[in-house]
Amino acid sequence: MRFELTLLGTNSALPAHGRFPSAQALQVQGNIYLADCGEGAQMRMRAFGIRESRIGQVFISHLHGDHIYGLIGWLTSQSLNNRTAPLDIFAPHGLEEIIRVQLRYAGPLTFPLAFHTIDPDTHGRIFEDKLIEVWTLPLKHRIPTCGFLFREKERPRNIRPECIEAYDIPYQAIPGIKGGADFRPPNGRLIPNAELTVAPPRPHSYAYCSDTAYHEPLIPLIEGVDLLYHESTFCEAQSAQAAETGHSTARQAANIARQAGVGRLLLGHYSSRYQDLSPFLEEARAVFPNTELGVDGGVWEVGGQRI
Ligand SMILES: [Zn+2]
Numbered sequence: 001m002r003f004e005l006t007l008l009g010t011n012s013a014l015p016a017h018g019r020f021p022s023a024q025a026l027q028v029q030g031n032i033y034l035a036d037c038g039e040g041a042q043m044r045m046r047a048f049g050i051r052e053s054r055i056g057q058v059f060i061s062h063l064h065g066d067h068i069y070g071l072i073g074w075l076t077s078q079s080l081n082n083r084t085a086p087l088d089i090f091a092p093h094g095l096e097e098i099i100r101v102q103l104r105y106a107g108p109l110t111f112p113l114a115f116h117t118i119d120p121d122t123h124g125r126i127f128e129d130k131l132i133e134v135w136t137l138p139l140k141h142r143i144p145t146c147g148f149l150f151r152e153k154e155r156p157r158n159i160r161p162e163c164i165e166a167y168d169i170p171y172q173a174i175p176g177i178k179g180g181a182d183f184r185p186p187n188g189r190l191i192p193n194a195e196l197t198v199a200p201p202r203p204h205s206y207a208y209c210s211d212t213a214y215h216e217p218l219i220p221l222i223e224g225v226d227l228l229y230h231e232s233t234f235c236e237a238q239s240a241q242a243a244e245t246g247h248s249t250a251r252q253a254a255n256i257a258r259q260a261g262v263g264r265l266l267l268g269h270y271s272s273r274y275q276d277l278s279p280f281l282e283e284a285r286a287v288f289p290n291t292e293l294g295v296d297g298g299v300w301e302v303g304g305q306r307i
């Protein structure tokens with residue numbers, strides 16, 4: 001199953017050095033989920049080929065401007081493009097008020113917009129569809145903030161095509177077999193499900209941890225995820241400033257990744273004070289070797305490599 005992350009913005013606070021504020025697009029099969037929507041996110045979506053009409057849900061980590069100032073612009077553009085498909089926005093308390101005030105003066109949208117207020121202090125499932133579940137990940141920042149865990153759902157077993165022919169399995173029996181049922185051909189022996197099917201690929205998972213100080217309670221919640229994006233606003237030399245502002249250093253991000261036993265760590269949410277990011281990578285890899293620098297426009301397969 002296609003499960004891909006595109007980073008639309010990896011800078012913190014303001015656009016700098018060609019990096020935009022936070023926004024990400026997660027593609028699962030034909031659906032796209034947006035996580036945060038910093039200023040300029042719509043320009044990034046167009047530049048990086050994101051099919052915006054496929055976005056049905058937006059997940060907002062917190063109400064700092066670098067994570068939401070792109071939202072009203074993108075919503076308005078969707079309306080100008082005559083979008084009719086409904087859109088759901090999941091966000092901490094306050095976002096609905098901010099957006100509704102702007103819409104009250106700017107005029108209505110062409111599509112239904114539903115807000116779902118989430119509690120950033122609780123770890124809970126806030127959304128599911130046929131493909132994925134989304135869980136909140138409480139973080140430690142200056143205002144209520146949560147990350148999001150995107151988890152693929154377990155898929156049904158795959159039927160071996162040669163068995164369909166060999167046992168003359170009727171079409172209507174296939175869903176049951178995929179769900180684990182055995183099959184008895186007319187006048188034949190009972191064929192156990194394990195002979196008829198193969199296990200589906202392991203479900204993959206992605207954790208987005210937007211803005212947070214070093215926060216160990218996060219570790220059990222993201223244990224074993226395939227891909228972790230953990231903010232690293234500063235390098236270790238600025239650890240005092242990181243603690244003061246509710247942010248992490250690259251080494252701290254790597255520490256979380258190592259303790260959680262994740263597959264791969266992506267760094268991001270860099271402070272504008274850094275143009276050269278190589279010290280981030282060096283610092284993090286010393287603790288967790290499977291680290292990469294998140295970059296605007298970078299695409300990663302959640303269960304695999306950078307694409
Ligand atoms: Zn931020």
Ligand SMILES: [Zn+2]
Nearest residue numbers: 062064141211
């Ligand atoms: Zn913030």
